[in-house]
Amino acid sequence: MDLKLVILFLFPVVIGSLGNLSLLCHSVFLYCSGHRSRSIDVIVRHLTVANTLFLLSxxxxxxxxxxxxxxxxxxxxxxxxxxLQVTAKGVSVSTTCMLSVFQAITISPRSCGWAELKLKAAKHIGRSVIMFWVLHMLLNIRVPIIVSDKRNNTNIMNIIDFQYCSVMISSKEKTTTFVALTLSHDILCLKLMIWSSSSMIFILYRHKKRTQHIHHSSISSRASPETRASQSILILVCTFVSFYALSSLMYVWFSLYIKAAWWLVKTSALTNAGFPTVSPFILMTREQFVCESTRKK
Known part of the structure; x- marks a missing residue:
C-alpha cells in the first residue's frame, strides 16, 4: 500500500464529490421548494453530475x-x-462552455436582438444539455474496445498500464480519427469560452465605466450581484483552461510514447481531477451572489 498516493487521490475524490453533491442538492432543494428555476440552473446541475461521475469513476x-x-x-x-470517465469529462467540457456562453448572453445589452437571443437560448438549454450526453456517449463508443483488465493483456505490447486496467494503443489511422474528433470538439468549446469570456470582460468594463459617473455610494461602492456572478464564471473558465492545458500536455505525451512512465499516469489522473474538484466551490460563490440578487428583488 502506498499511503501517499492514497491520500493524494482521496482528497480530490472526497472534497470534490462533496462539493459537487452539495451544489446539486442545493439546486434541487430550491427547485422542490417552489423557487423559480433559472435556465442556468439546468446547466449547473448537469455540470455537477458530470464532475461527480468523473471523480468517482x-x-x-x-x-x-x-x-x-x-x-x-x-x-x-x-x-x-x-x-464513464471519458463521457463525463466530455460533458463537463461542453457544459462549462455553455455556462460561459449563456452568462455572456445574460448580461449582454438589452437590445431587441440580444433579447430575442436570450429567449431562444433559455428555451433550448435543456435539450442542448441532453444532446451533450448523447453526443459524448456516441463519440466515445470506441473506448470500451481498447480497454481491458490486466488479466487479458499478457500478450499485448502496446498498452498503457493504469495498474487497475490497461488501455491498448491501436493503429495510427484509428487513433488519428478519434483524436481529431475529440480535439475538434474541445477546440470549438475553447474558442466559444474565449469569445464569451472576452465579451463578459468588455461588458463588465463598460458597466464599471458607467457606474464611475454615479456618485451614489450604495451603487458605486460595491459591484452588483449579477456582476460578481459573472466574475465567478470568468474565474471558472480561467480555471478550466489552466487545467485543460496541463491535461493536454499529458495527453500529447501518451500519444507520442508507447510506454507511459508511472509518474505520468498518476500525474495525469491528479491533473484531470483538478477542475471537477475546484469548480463546485467557484460556482457556490455564484449561487451566493444570485441568491443575494433574488432577495433584493
Missing amino acids: RGIPQIMAAFGKQDFLNNVGCKLVFY
Missing part, C-alpha cells in the same frame, strides 16, 4: 490500486469505468 479505482488491489475490476468493469 477515475478516483476510486486509483485509490484501490494505491491500496494494492490492482485486480479488483474484471474486463466489463474496466470498460464501464473508462467509458
Whole structure:
C-alpha cells in the first residue's frame, strides 16, 4: 500500500464529490421548494453530475490500486469505468462552455436582438444539455474496445498500464480519427469560452465605466450581484483552461510514447481531477451572489 498516493487521490475524490453533491442538492432543494428555476440552473446541475461521475469513476479505482488491489475490476468493469470517465469529462467540457456562453448572453445589452437571443437560448438549454450526453456517449463508443483488465493483456505490447486496467494503443489511422474528433470538439468549446469570456470582460468594463459617473455610494461602492456572478464564471473558465492545458500536455505525451512512465499516469489522473474538484466551490460563490440578487428583488 502506498499511503501517499492514497491520500493524494482521496482528497480530490472526497472534497470534490462533496462539493459537487452539495451544489446539486442545493439546486434541487430550491427547485422542490417552489423557487423559480433559472435556465442556468439546468446547466449547473448537469455540470455537477458530470464532475461527480468523473471523480468517482477515475478516483476510486486509483485509490484501490494505491491500496494494492490492482485486480479488483474484471474486463466489463474496466470498460464501464473508462467509458464513464471519458463521457463525463466530455460533458463537463461542453457544459462549462455553455455556462460561459449563456452568462455572456445574460448580461449582454438589452437590445431587441440580444433579447430575442436570450429567449431562444433559455428555451433550448435543456435539450442542448441532453444532446451533450448523447453526443459524448456516441463519440466515445470506441473506448470500451481498447480497454481491458490486466488479466487479458499478457500478450499485448502496446498498452498503457493504469495498474487497475490497461488501455491498448491501436493503429495510427484509428487513433488519428478519434483524436481529431475529440480535439475538434474541445477546440470549438475553447474558442466559444474565449469569445464569451472576452465579451463578459468588455461588458463588465463598460458597466464599471458607467457606474464611475454615479456618485451614489450604495451603487458605486460595491459591484452588483449579477456582476460578481459573472466574475465567478470568468474565474471558472480561467480555471478550466489552466487545467485543460496541463491535461493536454499529458495527453500529447501518451500519444507520442508507447510506454507511459508511472509518474505520468498518476500525474495525469491528479491533473484531470483538478477542475471537477475546484469548480463546485467557484460556482457556490455564484449561487451566493444570485441568491443575494433574488432577495433584493
